[in-house]
Amino acid sequence: MRTFRKAARRPKPGEVFAVSQDRDNRTFGLEPCLGPADTASACTVSDWLYLHDLDVAVVKDIASACFAETLRDVPKQFSGCGTDKRRVAEIGSLQDGLKQFIVPAFTAEFGHRYDIAGLLSRVQFEQSARNRDGRPSPVDRGEEFRPVVSLNWNGQVADLIALAHESAHIVQLALSRHDPMPPVARETCAFLGELLLLRYLQAQAPDLFGALCRVWSIENGGYLVEDFDLLWAALADLDTPYRYNLNYPLARLTAAYLFDQQAFSLTVLFESGSRAMRFLPVDEMARQTDAIHNSLPSLPDPEDEPLCLKHYRSVGAAALLDLETNSSQAGLGLREYFTDITTHLKDGTVLIWLSRDRAPMGYATWSGTPDREPPLTLHAVAPFGGHAKLHYLLERRHGARAPGHQLAEEIQVW
16 A cells, blocks of 8 residues: 655645536536635535546546556656655745746747747736735636736745646646636646656756655645545545545646656647546546456355355455455444444345456445435445446446446356
8 A cells, every 4th residue: 555754745726616506507617716725615526526527436446546556646757756865955036946947847848839938927926925824826817917826935845846836827727718627637737737847857957856856756645645535535425515625636646647648738738728627538547447456365156155154255355345445334343344234235235246256346335215216325345446347236236227248257246
């Protein structure tokens, strides 16, 4: 299991967007929230998923691939990032940082079509202290007015990363002609801005690259541990209030994934605006779970065993899957856990998914209330990935999907 160093980090980018919804025609827009990024809004996780055209199973599979390290969180060319102990005391002024590092790093990617120096020269920089919480944030005031970026600048390496992040937001707004971009996509663009800076420094300023890479790696841990914990918990209850931090884990992983794709055009993504999600390879990232190794033992053929033994094996398989996932069920007392699973077994409201060699892959329980259609899924885990497959099996079990050949290799128990 992946572990990250915990360390104090710079405040995260703080421009906050909420989802507004017309319940009649299911149209969405993006509206600035007045509060900080961790302020709950009237919007929910369900709204967030709908806006991004994301499925819970796909998001969970991306998380599983990240936790199992079959999905890279650091681009290949920065594979040793974070090991360099060199430090750089100061970068200079904010304008020095822009002129010497940000502009040339971005120009190498976009300069053939856009005047990056001209775009960033229009930015009005202010101290973050004018914000409610002091977080870095860009403010889009439309094409006719100068954009504003609130950012505390002390000439440190972390400030240069923040400057690259916020500058990428400004470039994305300009290239998309201020067409509102869904938050996951726009944060992907901002994180790509950080990676463009890293690539430039790796070639042009190795000493500064080592120091900046170390800070970037520490921040990576925060985005992919603390914020991933927040996202994972939110996916268990889609009525959970939306928080802007939910966007960071997916955006961070997507930026690293795209940075390794030589054929991918960052310019196309930055220009895409509201259409941006179609350019993010979320399904491709979710399929990285196919490489996760399943360490659980295979179950014998239930036809060769008495029913009571099959019953106990099913309870054991569910317990191992919960432990592997470190789910909330794994924290129950033995008596409570056994009673819960056996009740579902007796009611026929549990499905255990096995691989071709009969190793447990995942399981789900649901409410057997006869007046509810479709049944309410109470608990579902797939520690080795394949949440989408587990969802498919549930739909097939409930009669919402006709049996097909796509999952013929999978076996259902109970």
